[in-house]
Amino acid sequence: MADLQRRTFLKIAAGGAAAAAGGAALALRHPSPDAPRHIAKIPTFCELCFWKCGVVATVEDGVVTRLEGHPAHPLALGRLCPRGNGGTGLLYDPDRLKKPLIRTGARGQERFREATWNEALDYVAAKMREIRAKHGPEAMALFTHGHGGSFFSQLLKAYGSPNIAAPSYAQCRGPREVGFQLTFGTGIGSPENTDIANTRFLVLIGSHLGENMHNTQVQEFAEAIRRGAKIVVVDPRFSVAASKAHWYLPIRPGTDIALLMAWAHVLVYENLYNRDFIEKHAAGFAEFRDAIRDMTPDWAARITDIDAETIRTVAREMAASQPSVIVHPGRHATWYGDDTQRSRAIAILNALLGSWGAKGGFFLPSGVEVPPYPAPRPPQPARGAVDGAGTRYPLADETLASGLCDATLAGAPYRARGWIVYGTNLLQSLPQPQKTLEAIQALDLLVVVDVLPVEIAGYADVVLPECTYLERYDDLHAGAFRTPFLALRQPVVPPMYDSKPGWWIARELARRLDLEAYFPWQHIEQYLDQRLRGLNLTLADMKKRGVVVYPAEDSALPPDHRFDTPSGKVELYSKLLADMGVDPVPKYYPKPEPPEGHFRLLFGRSPLHTFGRTTNNRILGSVVRENEVWIHHQAAAALGIRPNERIRLVNQDGVRSAPVRARVTNRIRPDCVYMVHGFGHTARGLRFTAGRGAATTSLVTRVDVDPLMGGTGMFNNFVRIEKEA
Ligand SMILES: Nc1nc2c(c(=O)[nH]1)N[C@H]1C(S)=C(S)[C@@H](COP(=O)(O)OP(=O)(O)OC[C@H]3O[C@@H](n4cnc5c(=O)[nH]c(N)nc54)[C@H](O)[C@@H]3O)O[C@H]1N2
Ligand SMILES: Nc1nc2c(c(=O)[nH]1)N[C@H]1C(S)=C(S)[C@@H](COP(=O)(O)OP(=O)(O)OC[C@H]3O[C@@H](n4cnc5c(=O)[nH]c(N)nc54)[C@H](O)[C@@H]3O)O[C@H]1N2
Ligand code: SF4
Ligand SMILES: [Mo]
Numbered sequence: 001m002a003d004l005q006r007r008t009f010l011k012i013a014a015g016g017a018a019a020a021a022g023g024a025a026l027a028l029r030h031p032s033p034d035a036p037r038h039i040a041k042i043p044t045f046c047e048l049c050f051w052k053c054g055v056v057a058t059v060e061d062g063v064v065t066r067l068e069g070h071p072a073h074p075l076a077l078g079r080l081c082p083r084g085n086g087g088t089g090l091l092y093d094p095d096r097l098k099k100p101l102i103r104t105g106a107r108g109q110e111r112f113r114e115a116t117w118n119e120a121l122d123y124v125a126a127k128m129r130e131i132r133a134k135h136g137p138e139a140m141a142l143f144t145h146g147h148g149g150s151f152f153s154q155l156l157k158a159y160g161s162p163n164i165a166a167p168s169y170a171q172c173r174g175p176r177e178v179g180f181q182l183t184f185g186t187g188i189g190s191p192e193n194t195d196i197a198n199t200r201f202l203v204l205i206g207s208h209l210g211e212n213m214h215n216t217q218v219q220e221f222a223e224a225i226r227r228g229a230k231i232v233v234v235d236p237r238f239s240v241a242a243s244k245a246h247w248y249l250p251i252r253p254g255t256d257i258a259l260l261m262a263w264a265h266v267l268v269y270e271n272l273y274n275r276d277f278i279e280k281h282a283a284g285f286a287e288f289r290d291a292i293r294d295m296t297p298d299w300a301a302r303i304t305d306i307d308a309e310t311i312r313t314v315a316r317e318m319a320a321s322q323p324s325v326i327v328h329p330g331r332h333a334t335w336y337g338d339d340t341q342r343s344r345a346i347a348i349l350n351a352l353l354g355s356w357g358a359k360g361g362f363f364l365p366s367g368v369e370v371p372p373y374p375a376p377r378p379p380q381p382a383r384g385a386v387d388g389a390g391t392r393y394p395l396a397d398e399t400l401a402s403g404l405c406d407a408t409l410a411g412a413p414y415r416a417r418g419w420i421v422y423g424t425n426l427l428q429s430l431p432q433p434q435k436t437l438e439a440i441q442a443l444d445l446l447v448v449v450d451v452l453p454v455e456i457a458g459y460a461d462v463v464l465p466e467c468t469y470l471e472r473y474d475d476l477h478a479g480a481f482r483t484p485f486l487a488l489r490q491p492v493v494p495p496m497y498d499s500k501p502g503w504w505i506a507r508e509l510a511r512r513l514d515l516e517a518y519f520p521w522q523h524i525e526q527y528l529d530q531r532l533r534g535l536n537l538t539l540a541d542m543k544k545r546g547v548v549v550y551p552a553e554d555s556a557l558p559p560d561h562r563f564d565t566p567s568g569k570v571e572l573y574s575k576l577l578a579d580m581g582v583d584p585v586p587k588y589y590p591k592p593e594p595p596e597g598h599f600r601l602l603f604g605r606s607p608l609h610t611f612g613r614t615t616n617n618r619i620l621g622s623v624v625r626e627n628e629v630w631i632h633h634q635a636a637a638a639l640g641i642r643p644n645e646r647i648r649l650v651n652q653d654g655v656r657s658a659p660v661r662a663r664v665t666n667r668i669r670p671d672c673v674y675m676v677h678g679f680g681h682t683a684r685g686l687r688f689t690a691g692r693g694a695a696t697t698s699l700v701t702r703v704d705v706d707p708l709m710g711g712t713g714m715f716n717n718f719v720r721i722e723k724e725a
Contacts, residue, residue: 036060042492043070043546045477047146047469048083048090049610050168051075051191051214052477054547055084057470057492064088064470064493073547074216074481075191081213082608082620089619090451090468091496095687097453097465098497107441110458110684117500117508120462125512127445127461128159131417132513137161138383139417140445141404146423147489148466150475151506151519152449156420157378158510158518162385163416165399167429175711176333178395179343182574184356185564188329189365191481196220199360201321203232203314205256205346207330210240213607214331230321232314234259236602237630237674238667247314250669252305253600253715254336254591259311260327260345261586262300265292266315267352274322274354280559282351284573284584291573291585303588322353324360337704337713340395341586344574348586351570357557366553367480371534373527375520386413393710394580400710402430402703408439418445422502423466427455428612428678431700431712449505452616453685465499467491472501473524476531484550486535488528488542503527582708591716598652598718599635599673603696612678615689626693627679628663631721632670636662639721646724649673649694651717653701659724660694673719 040059045052046067054073058066067087069076090096100120105111115123131139137160142152145166153164169177177187196202197220209221225231225244233245234256242248251259267273268289278285297308297315304311318325327349333339355361387403389396396403405426408416419440430436440446440459448460457463466472470492477487495501507519521527529539537548562568566576578584594600608614608624615621629649631641641647643664649657658680668674679693704713 042490043544044470044489044492045070045073045487045546046080046084046087047148047489048087048614049214050146051216052147052479052487053080053084053215054487055080055087056546059492062493064091069215070546072545072549073487074483074485074549075479077216077219079215079219081215081218082623083213083610083614084215086614086617086619087470089617089621090614091470091493093452093616093618095453095616095685096451096468096497097457097463097499099465100498101460101463103461107446107459108437110453112463117498120464121505121508121512124445124447124462124464125509128418128509128513131444132159135415135417136382138163138381138386139415140420141165141386141408141416141418142420142422143167143401143404143424143426144422145429147477148469148472148474148502149422151503152420152422154518155506155510155515158515159513160379160381162381162383163387163399163404165387165401165404167401167424167426169398170396170400170402170710171334171429171431171712172332174334174396174398174400174709175339175706176329176331176343178340178397178709180329180347181397182340182344182395182565182577183347183351183571189480190331191479192217192329192331193362193365194326194328195360195363196326197223198324199224199229199326200324201230201232201318201326203234203318203325203327204241204245205234205260205328205330206335207328208235208239208241208604210244211605211607212331213605230317236669236672239604240607247310249306249310249314252303252669253602253672255304255588257338257342257345257586258295258300258303258588259306260342260349261292261295261588262297262311263315263318264345264349264352265295266297266312267319267349268292270316272316272319273352277323277354277356278352281356281557281561281563281570282572283567283569284571284575288348288572288585295588318353323355323358325353325355326350326361327353327355334706334711335713335715336591337706337711337716338589339706339711339713340708341583345586348572351572356570357555363482364555364557365480365482366484366555368478368484368486368535368550370476370478370486370531373521373531376517378518383414386416388710393706393708396709401426402712403710405430405436405439408442409435415442417443418447419443420447420449421456421460422449425450425454425456425612428695428697431697431703431714433697434701449502451499452613453683454612455681455683457685458683464505465497466502466505467495467499471495471499473503473528474501475503476528482555483552485547486537486550487547488539490543594671594718595652598720599631600671600715601649601651601696601699601717601719602672602674602715603677604674606676606678609676609678612681615678615681615692616686618688621688626661627676628661629694629721630663630665630668630674632668633664633666635670636664639723641721641723648722648724649699649719650722651699651701651719655698655701656722657694657699657719658691662721673721
């Protein structure tokens with residue numbers, strides 16, 4: 001697997017991944033034995049993950065035979081990652097949802113009957129009317145992830161609910177956004193504004209680029225390596241990125257704040273920080289300097305297991321490359337519950353190095369505004385959202401998916417009665433799945449809109465089969481990156497089976513709920529064309545081009561720049577936090593340690609998969625079919641575990657995983673085990689992947705919730721290892 005990962009990493013770097021995946025697609029569904037009569041090249045953008053790379057699809061006699069990177073798309077630069085190349089494995093997945101389904105068995109039994117769209121939509125609309133009448137429109141919630149969810153958000157807003165959440169906030173990048181907002185007055189966003197291509201020094205705190213396969217980021221990482229940029233990888237596990245690093249620091253898990261603040265200590269007390277940037281742009285330097293007085297490398301060495309001399313050396317090297325340095329903010333930041341403070345420590349370090357707005361640091365992205373389609377303003381909901389953002393979790397600025405689930409269970413501040421779940425498999429993406437299941441059992445209505453019969457669909461009252469991204473239009477993608485761009489998703493083939501695009505499903509529900517006024521167009525083509533005309537473009541033109549790239553704005557930071565923080569400056573010391581009774585400068589607090597005989601469970605990504613959404617893809621799944629548990633060889637020897645042996649993990653609450661293969665390695669600290677997230681499916685309809693590997697989510701029975709923004713820290717779970725008989 002290590003070798004495979006390395007090869008995959010190099011493949012994207014060389015841009016040669018297309019052939020293998022494309023060939024497999026052909027084998028799956030060859031159009032005709034003779035030479036094809038009609039070949040079309042149609043631009044669109046990818047949805048195998050959330051990076052949204054531009055794609056050019058080759059369609060031969062109505063069959064998609066090849067997916068390649070769009071040469072003009074700034075997030076693709078002519079290449080796709082292996083997952084994107086394998087997108088036809090989703091389109092032609094024989095297990096796809098094919099018809100609307102209405103539940104006939106108990107929730108979770110996966111027993112359904114097929115229905116017509118009319119019947120299924122009438123059913124959902126009737127229930128939604130009932131909920132609105134009895135409990136108010138706020139009692140409906142939407143969970144959504146992915147570009148196609150926008151029309152469902154529009155539907156819920158029109159209906160009058162504020163309860164709209166994605167797991168990509170409280171289970172992913174939320175703490176990072178808040179940590180950077182507190183410091184620079186702005187979050188990082190997606191795609192990240194890291195100028196990796198031009199950096200001289202890249203510090204990766206867990207961010208496992210090369211396994212975390214966000215296309216352009218990995219291309220830029222390869223470019224940085226080629227140019228000889230210095231790379232530091234801080235990770236309890238020797239990741240693919242670690243194999244490219246000048247310094248690999250196998251940190252004791254959960255102690256990064258100590259390391260980051262010790263680096264800050266060296267920069268400040270050895271006078272190596274970027275004086276010019278700090279004097280021009282920062283506030284609170286004196287308070288900050290005082291607060292970190294005792295956070296020395298020697299202090300941090302005792303906490304992190306990284307020796308003090310290495311901490312000093314790396315800090316000095318970092319300083320020597322400033323401002324062309326990136327201490328990478330990461331993306332999946334919900335680890336230990338103090339994640340906003342860790343992200344803030346990362347932000348502060350970047351400020352000390354003057355990397356914000358610098359070449360090879362963080363660029364200031366520029367975007368494009370697309371005029372909205374004229375429509376009535378949605379009603380103001382009578383009640384606020386139930387999730388706790390802005391109340392229980394004061395600094396959360398997006399809705400918390402976990403908070404919606406908690407409120408459904410608790411019935412407070414009021415109970416959500418119905419969920420629409422679009423493109424998120426909540427039973428894998430929310431921690432503490434037992435809680436999710438209990439919340440589901442308390443619902444009056446559960447509607448799942450998906451492309452595959454995933455776990456959450458097995459609990460739905462109604463399952464609505466969406467067509468895949470290759471078979472539909474979605475809303476425009478107005479990207480903010482180095483250059484602003486506008487991209488179109490369009491169908492490259494018509495929908496297969498009885499599946500329908502999200503825009504159509506949402507609009508049909510709106511019609512049945514007397515909310516048609518909020519969707520004042522008949523077909524999405526009309527909607528898209530009108531919006532494009534606001535930018536002097538037409539749909540016909542965009543269908544040919546796929547993407548329009550605009551010139552970048554001047555991205556230099558003016559000397560008098562006003563940051564969107566309370567002081568208007570970069571805040572090294574946060575008075576806002578102090579006033580809340582919270583550490584104004586990040587501090588390290590100890591984490592729980594694994595009990596005797598237990599290991600800390602860590603997880604991450606496979607380069608060939610996106611969570612659990614690609615594991616049933618025959619193209620990708622035949623390369624990486626199951627996950628394995630990384631165990632240090634000494635720990636394995638002590639337990640008598642041989643390489644490839646089947647084991648089970650049992651967590652601190654007695655939850656037992658499915659059987660999974662052991663990967664005995666010296667590439668992980670002896671106190672941790674690691675696996676890739678997304679395997680261990682139990683849904684029967686996922687015939688290819690069900691029963692392969694083990695799920696991480698079921699073992700995440702403990703969460704450490706970030707008190708500032710409600711992120712669910714998942715890395716304080718401990719497992720012991722059982723040999724499988
Ligand atoms: N235990 C654990 N939990 C995690 C994580 C982890 O590493 N471990 N990672 C967290 C992170 S970083 C994130 S961002 C979230 C991600 O969480 P999710 O986005 O919920 O990820 P998936 O579980 O893969 O669910 C994606 C669902 O979308 C469906 N889908 C795919 N394409 C389409 C489409 O075009 N239309 C529709 N309607 N559906 C589609 C798939 O079939 C699948 O059911 O999970 C978080 N939760
Ligand atoms: N191929 C692929 N790429 C993806 C995705 C995918 O599903 N598949 N998902 C995308 C999404 S939505 C996200 S959010 C990102 C997630 O990717 P990243 O932002 O890179 O985040 P994580 O998955 O949390 O990172 C996991 C790494 O952190 C290490 N780690 C664990 N504990 C600690 C610690 O205490 N300190 C340090 N320094 N390191 C630690 C783990 O060993 C592991 O190597 O990936 C994106 N890219
Ligand atoms: S990074 Fe890969 S999977 Fe994600 S959008 Fe780009 S090509 Fe698709
Ligand atoms: Mo994520």
